[in-house]
Amino acid sequence: MKLARSPQPRRDVVPLVAPLWGDVERVLDRLARAGEPIATGPTSMTSIGGYEPGRRVLLQSSNGPLWLAIESVRECWSTFERLGRIRRADVLEPGRCSAFMIALFRQVPGVLEEHEDEVYLVLPV
16 A cells, blocks of 8 residues: 655655644635646546635536535545545535545645555545
């Protein structure tokens, strides 16, 4: 099993601690401000076209625009915290945006990846 850290700025000897919901909110805010797309699959990209903190986020992809409730993102993050290790199938509900959830959570500093038959995201213990 191969572990890899999510992409993040280089830091000198920082202890790995489990990220929190506030870290996810900061990533959402950063992605919304940057307007840069994130990979949600081998050939799929999604960008955040609008963000209303605490309320909803506008996802824009080749499938068209979709407003996603922040509560749906929060519930998926809670599932991640509860399980400690997730794959796309674990965050299908709510919102039916599992590819976006994995792509978003992958951006959160401290989240690790395991590559097996599919990609798993892992929270440090």
